[in-house]
Amino acid sequence: xxxxxxxxxxxxxxxxxxxxxxxxxxxxxxxxxxxxxxxxxxxxxxxxxxxxxxxxxxxxxxxxxxxxxxxxxxxxxxxxxxxxxxxxxxxxxxxxxxxxxxxxxxxxxxxxxxxxxxxxxxxxxxxxxxxxxxx
Numbered sequence: 001x002x003x004x005x006x007x008x009x010x011x012x013x014x015x016x017x018x019x020x021x022x023x024x025x026x027x028x029x030x031x032x033x034x035x036x037x038x039x040x041x042x043x044x045x046x047x048x049x050x051x052x053x054x055x056x057x058x059x060x061x062x063x064x065x066x067x068x069x070x071x072x073x074x075x076x077x078x079x080x081x082x083x084x085x086x087x088x089x090x091x092x093x094x095x096x097x098x099x100x101x102x103x104x105x106x107x108x109x110x111x112x113x114x115x116x117x118x119x120x121x122x123x124x125x126x127x128x129x130x131x132x133x134x135x
Contacts, residue, residue: 025092028067035097045102046092047072053085065091076104084109 028047031038047065055061061076074093085091085107095104 028065028072029070031097031102032070032072038097040096042094042096044092044094044108045072046090049085049087049089049091052087055080065093073101074104075101076107078105081107081109 024043047067051064053063092108093104094106
């Protein structure tokens with residue numbers, strides 16, 4: 001009986017730890033539709049940047065993302081995204097709702113798998129032949 005109780009308690013603790021560590025993922029339209037249920041929970045939201053990102057005097061980055069023609073205003077507080085972050089870029093923001101604004105603490109940038117080499121075809125580089133091909 002004692003072993004059964006210990007197993008039950010450990011199972012409950014494990015369940016609570018795993019469920020509280022989960023970060024859910026929503027599209028912008030879903031996140032806005034479920035705003036009341038999400039309340040102050042941390043989650044990830046995906047969309048495409050549809051307004052020119054701007055930084056205010058306090059260092060807060062503001063922009064809008066859209067998915068299925070539904071927009072959300074984002075205020076990002078934290079580390080600035082990379083140079084790849086720009087208008088029209090698909091992004092995932094992590095954070096929570098603060099009224100009508102989504103306050104982000106992390107921005108993940110989705111980029112294509114296509115890689116175009118810088119200086120492609122530059123035959124002036126040592127060891128590189130015509131059209132950027134090694135001899």
